[in-house]
Amino acid sequence: MGSINKTDLCWGDNYNLTEWYCNASNSIASKTYNCPYGCPYFAYACKKQNDVCVDSDGGKNWNVKGSITFANSTRTDHCSEISTGPVLVEYYCDDYGRIMEAYNTNCACNEGKCTDYFPICVDSDGGIDYFTGGQVTTSTSTIKDFCGNQLYNYTYESYCDDFGNANYKTYSCPNGPCSLVNGSGQCPSTTSTTGNVIYDLFKKVKIAGKVIQGIIS
Incomplete structure (x- = not known):
């Protein structure tokens, strides 16, 4: 019998957590928790009251390559390839200290930042x-x-x-x-x-x- 993998998941505007675990019958089970301080994207765990989200480029900054650090998790701005070419994937902290992800398709992406903008x-x-x-x-x-x-x-x-x-x-x-x-x-x-x-x-x-x-x- 093949293995089954489940990953903890933040959902519901990043304030709910689905936690997967092995129960007493050695079967996969899950519980859902409400996270009063948020469930940050990519952290896969409820945020603690004193957890701090840090963005090295100061926010949603398309022109600077930066990194997000939160709860021992780090995500770095990068270029992602789609059918029309590379787009910028930008990570930033929102007003609630959660890790967020944004995309910019109106610029030429190079080494995790916009280097030129396309006229719209x-x-x-x-x-x-x-x-x-x-x-x-x-x-x-x-x-x-x-x-x-x-x-x-x-x-x-x-x-x-x-x-x-x-x-x-x-x-x-x-x-x-x-x-x-x-x-x-x-x-x-x-x-x-x-x-x-x-x-x-x-x-x-x-x-x-x-x-x-x-x-x-």
């Missing part, structure tokens, strides 16, 4: 430029600048926001209708850059004495 949002016209047609590319989609109802002479300008997401601003063209150039919308170019932002996604804008929210149609 790219704007072909360099940002908010109402007079140049462009497009925004993210990891999931490509969105082009385009023209709205020409009665209002406005263009939808795609751009990357501060969170790396694709977003839109709508701008009234001061010199005539928006037009498509290479499939992307833009206002007619001019030496004047005056115009009116008439819509900004997620914001209210006052126009002609009225407060509106939404796309003008």
